[in-house]
Amino acid sequence: MQSYTIGQAARLLGVSPDTARRWADAGRVTTHRDDSGRRVIDGRDLAAFSVELAQNGTTGTGEDETPHTSVRNAFPGIVTAIKLGDVAAQVEIQAGPHRLVSLLTREAVEELGLEVGMRATARVKSTSVHIDRT
Secondary structure, eight states: OOEEEHHHHHHHHTSOHHHHHHHHHTTSSOOEEOTTSOEEEEHHHHHHHHHHHHHHTOTTOSTTSOOOOOBTTEEEEEEEEEEEOSSEEEEEEEETTEEEEEEEEHHHHHHHTOOTTOEEEEEEETTEEEEEEO
16 A cells, blocks of 8 residues: 655645644544654545545645645546446545546556555546546
8 A cells, every 4th residue: 555755645635744744743644654764644544534624624724735726737636436337437536625536447447556545646628537647
């Protein structure tokens, strides 16, 4: 399972590293130490926490948080859910306060190796959302 440093988690959540660190210190998100001693967050824990933040409207509102913007319709975030059918699949990404859902083939999800908790970028063109593994 992929893990994220406090700084990486902060970028994915659309907040400052100080905010992410305070949340970790307060126990709002679970951290552990990696082999080099850095505090990291398990990808599944970060995915669940990002959904909780978005539902509570917490991200992007504090004074010390960086604004969440879309550059060229790219939304970097974290995969929060994958629903696989026989042929089609549904992938949800939480990109800061934005929840994006893409319908794509099961084969595409498997080729990208997408899993809950991993980083991915949703690219939007018109009404289509394309997923890039990042």
